[in-house]
Amino acid sequence: MKIIEVNHLVKEYKKVKKEKGIRGAVKNLFVQEVEMVRAVDDISFNIEQGEIVAYIGPNGAGKSTTVKMLSGIMRPTSGEILIDGLSPQKNRKQVVKNIGVVFGQRTQLNWDLRLGESFELLKKIYEIEDHTYDSNLSMMDEILEISKFMDTPVRQLSLGQRMRGDLVAAMLHSPKILFLDEPTIGLDVEAKYAIRKFIKEINERNQTTIILTTHDLGDIQELCKRLIIINEGRVIEDGSLKELIDKIAPYKHLIVDFYDPVCISHPQAEIVSQSEARTVYKFKKDEISAAQLISDISKEADIKEIGLEEPKIDDIIRVAYRSKG
């Protein structure tokens, strides 16, 4: 069941060309050279309920702009968005009841008061029933341990605690969809672990659809079965991580440590490096299996140690960013 539909979404900005210096600033008062910038340039995709999707791209690709349009805080220049069948522009109040948003760098919590106060306010705003409120809080407390700092004023919370607070705030009203914009940015390993665990839990328990904007490759690997990569406002990849790897880097590395310094070549493997007793082979997954390669090589020389390396995610993504789709 398609819970998010995006069709030919476009967002254009007027950008004034600024010239340098005082001369330029004065000139700008009278004559303005304007260019139209397309932050989002004809994006289309559909997301089913219960998916966890990573929405990634280099800085300035248009990720945050897309999320803002999906959550209704920015109007598209053209195109259609349907969140659970409704347009966030035309039915803002209705749509907003079903989504939760966390912007990594901003907070919706009240800075001066204890964390619990912000939750109480949200309870009133979203008209959350007492039992739902209590059970949601206790469920989130299990994984995020927020009861420990419920009474601390938000201004005194550490970044990790504040992020957890924002996550809880976004989920209190049991939204069907969660938009997370850089949720693990700047967090320590423990906090990252807790947040990822939380995301997995709510997705499993409540079938919450999650759209995650992130630069953190750990987030992608841990959580997302599907990846949408955008660059310069356009979708350049849309599929599972496995599909992406197969497309861009369909190979693996085999690191073989022999007993003696030998140089064994293999018709279906490329020697990437060879020094002393260590040879690194590169082979295509669909041409030969690791097991077969090892077996073939072992017939030629005695193998001491073997290591098998998957292609590095960040290399793959870097290559993906550079391609134009």
Add this chain to the structure above:
Amino acid sequence: MRHTIKYYSSVALAFMKMSIQSGLEYPINLIGWILVNPIQFIVGFATIKFVVQEFGSLGGWGFEGLAFLYGLAVLSHGFAVILFIQTWYMGKGVVIGGFDRFLLRPMNVLFQFLFMDFNLVGISDLIPGFIVFLYGCVQVKFHCSFVNILLLIMTLAGGVLIRGAVWIFCGSLAFWTKSPTNFVGFTLELFDRVTMYPLTIYPRALQFVFTFILPLGWITFYPASELLGRRPDYIPVNMALVTFLIGVFIFALSCLVMSLGMRRYESAGS
């Protein structure tokens, strides 16, 4: 319908409660303001007393009437600062994406904006305002009839709405200019000069402007004249009532302008 009213009232109450709590989180700030703010009013009041002593009257008003007028102005300012202080930061809010959190909630955005801040520190204006005003009432031997009290409430309400409206108009400019416009300082100066003294001290042209174009004269001068029985014969209506009506009308207009501005609002930053 009833449910909506109940819903919005309960949220408004929650907003107010939280704002007060926020104010109390910083007690030194609050006490500091309460202690220091009245000084400007003491000085202002002393100035009036001096002027009357030297020149006999100000714009045709004697000391008693001036005290009443001055007190009314401070009171009206105090209430406006308590209820509408968020309008001072609209310019900045527009530029940094401060309205996002309103858009993400299933409530009317204008309502959230208007009710979200209840500025406790405004008490530092109210306390001296009450003192001066009560002194003025005693001086003019103000008749505390039920009708008069009602008219007084309408005067204050109207005055506060006019002030708020001006701030909202100024703040809404930011939606179109997309820069953090801030005319608050200017408006405060203007309000002070027009509301704390009789309008009659200004040239006719200015009096005209503040009566018919920018209705600042209606914040205190005209209703105070009414309440003190100084209504000119050629005016057939109760001026305090007019103040209230003008306040409601101009405030509604400013909200309309703000709503139009919100449609142009684009979340900024990342």
